[in-house]
Amino acid sequence: MASLKDLLAQRAALEQQIAETQERERSDAIAKVKTLMQEYGLSVADLSTRAAKTGATKASKVAAKYRNKATGETWSGRGLQPKWLKAAISGGAKLEDFVI
Known part of the structure; x- marks a missing residue:
């Protein structure tokens, strides 16, 4: 069994x-x-401008399709239904009641 001193030396x-391998591989990559x-x-400069042009664009906002007339809250119809809409529907309202 190796002693602590031997293991520390190995580490x-x-x-x-x-460290040497990282530096060598980094130098190779740069070359x-x-x-x-x-x-x-x-x-x-070409790298930064091309990356900006071809990179992912920001997702545009989707127009709201449903509005809570009482509070003005809106929902686009995408993703999970908001709590205010779930509560209204469970209270007896219909989704069509909130169409903009």
Whole structure:
């Protein structure tokens, strides 16, 4: 069985190997990116503007389809029904009563 001192030495050696490997892989990745940027004539500015253009766009708001006339609360009809609508329907109202 290994002693605590031996295990700590092994851990230190592994941590050193991990750090060296991370640095080497990071350097390799940077070199690949630079090569691709040169090949396609890209700059850092191109990366940020293209990412913004092709990235996910914000979801637009959907128009409300149902309104609580008493409070002005609305619901688009998507997702779960809001509590105010559930309560009204369970109280005997119909969904059609809240159509805008």
